[in-house]
Amino acid sequence: MSAPLAATEWFRRMLFIRRFEETLLEMFSKGLLVGTTHTCIGQEADAVGVIDHLEPGRDVVVSNHRCHGHYIAFTDDPSGLMAEVMGRVGGTCAGRGGSQHLCRDGFYTNGVQGSIVPLASGMALAERERGGGGAVTVFIGDGTLGQGAVYECMNMAALWSLPLLIVVENNQYAQTTPVEIAVAGSIPDRARAFGITAVELDGRDAPAIHAAAGELLSTVRTGAPAVLVIDTYRLRAHSKGDDVRDPAEVAARERTDALAVVSQQLEPAERERIMAEVESALADCVATAEASPIAVGSAA
Ligand SMILES: Cc1ncc(C[n+]2csc(CCOP(=O)(O)OP(=O)(O)O)c2C)c(N)n1
Ligand SMILES: [Mg+2]
Structure with a gap:
């Protein structure tokens, strides 16, 4: 279990992801990206807080x-990643996978909702057999709770003592469908029905995500699967322009999201310094990706 992160570190890591994806949206609008893109703008604390406990x-x-x-x-x-979404040879998958088909050093993605939970469960079985204390963490959305395979996997994970953490990023919508009209009852209770430990928390509280994920992962590693439900919010469209939400609702969440909360905890000079560092790192990243040749077979 990793030590708590300082506010400066939260800010640096979340801001880098935020600015990376804002840059992607700008590039997409200029036709510089290949395929599609979905941003996690507003949900950065989930990635930072959970994954800080994991090791490639x-x-x-x-x-x-x-x-x-x-x-x-x-x-x-x-x-x-930047090179990948630009369809460049230097990308994670040599420019052929694009935004949602990544594969590198124990990191896998797939855009077919629900399909990743059986894949992750199989990998957790492999980790259990290997006996090295490795854990598998799979991230799904609220809309994915409509897929039956998720519950078949919870059942198997409990019966087979799989080192599996399912993180549900409940960002309140599945594309345009609000969670209230799609998901009945309590999300953690769905997991508890299988005897799986489940914790639900407010995603605006970044340190709470880190603490809960650390505790859950320490028992997950011993073969007790767990579910972490993070109530969060996506601040941009589902993909690019497809947003039918009330702009006032989005603006209210923007003022209170985890990045805004952490930003307010910093001294102005410190905030400015980190912002400048992030912009410089991002510029390097774009320049490196742009220097890579376009991949044969990519749509670029
Ligand atoms: C099996 C399947 N059905 C439909 C889709 C199309 N689709 C892509 S994202 C999405 C909504 C997903 O909602 P959620 O699970 O809440 O994740 P979020 O987009 O909110 O992060 C849908 C329906 C898909 N990718 N896979
Ligand atoms: Mg959702």
């Missing part, structure tokens, strides 16, 4: 269509 080489992360924050937090390879 020991642990596995399985993510979904909204995967950039998870990838950056786990691999520290933003240049590879």
Whole structure:
């Protein structure tokens, strides 16, 4: 279990993911990206807080269509991701996978909702057999709770003592469908029905995410699967322009999201210094990606 993160570290890591994805949206509008893109803007604390407890080489992360924050937090390879979404040879998958089909060093993504939970469960079985204490963390959204395979996996994970953490990022919507009209009852109670420990918390409280994920992962590693439900909010469209939400609702959440909360805890000079460092690192990352040749077979 990793030590709590300082506010400066939260700010640096979350801001980098935020600015990376804001840059992606700008580039997309200029036709510089290949395929599609879904941003986790507003949900960065989930990636940073959970993945700080994971180690490439020991642990596995399985993510979904909204995967950039998870990838950056786990691999520290933003240049590879930038090159990938630009369809460049230097990308994570040599420019052929694009935004939602990443595969590198124990990090896997797939855009087919629900499919990743059986994949992650199988990987957790492999980790259990290997006996090295590795854990598999799979990230799903609230909308994915409508897929029956999720519950079949919870059943098997409990019966087979799989080292599996399912993180549900409940961002209140599945594309345009609000969670209230799609998900009945309590999300953690769904997991508890299988005898699985489940914790639900407010995603605006970044240190709470870190503490809960650390505790859950320490028991997950011993073969007790767990579910962490993070109530969060996506601050941008589902993908690019498809947003039918009330702008006042979005603006209210923007003022209170985890990045805004942490930002307010910093001295102005410190905030400015970190912002400048992030912009410089991001510029390097874009320049590295742009220097890489366009991949044969990419749509670029
Ligand atoms: C099996 C399947 N059905 C439909 C889709 C199309 N689709 C992509 S994202 C999405 C909504 C997902 O909602 P949620 O699980 O809440 O994740 P979020 O987009 O909110 O992060 C849908 C329906 C898909 N990718 N896979
Ligand atoms: Mg959702």
